[in-house]
Amino acid sequence: MVSLKPLADCPPNAAFFDAYYAAQDGKPVQISNAICITEVRQDVSLVVRIVSTVGNYDYIIDSEFKPSGSIKLGVSCAYIYIYIYMTGWANGNFRNQGNIIHSRR
Numbered sequence: 566m567v568s569l570k571p572l573a574d575c576p577p578n579a580a581f582f583d584a585y586y587a588a589q590d591g592k593p594v595q596i597s598n599a600i601c602i603t604e605v606r607q608d609v610s611l612v613v614r615i616v617s618t619v620g621n622y623d624y625i626i627d628s629e630f631k632p633s634g635s636i637k638l639g640v641s642c643a644y645i646y647i648y649i650y651m652t653g654w655a656n657g658n659f660r661n662q663g664n665i666i667h668s669r670r
Contacts, residue, residue: 566584566586566596566599566615566616566617566618567596567599567616567617567618567623568596568597568598568599569581569598569599569600569601569614569616570598571598574601574614574616575601575603575614576603578603578604579601579602579603579614580601580602580603581598581600581601582598582599582600582601582602583595583596583597583598583599583600584596584599584600584615599615600613600614600615601613601614602614605629608631608632609632610629610630610631610632610637611629611630612627612628612629612630613627613628613630614626614627614628622642622643623642623643624640624641624642625639625640625641625642625643626638626639626640627639627640627641
């Protein structure tokens, strides 16, 4: 799970909630703004959105609760394309002209 960004991942009327998971040592780890809940105006459905990142992919999971009692699940995948442009070799070292977007450390 990742933190959702207001106005980027969820609409302006969304309510955000934190999520927790157990680390390897058993202690809880908090993820701020991990879940957003919003109303869809067409038939006043309630949508709960969670985004999980695995490798270079974002998995977006939407649960839509309709007034009729039905639940519509939607899963979509977004590929994160990271491009780092490297050029010029000086003394065996390269010069990095790109930006580091995410570090796995």
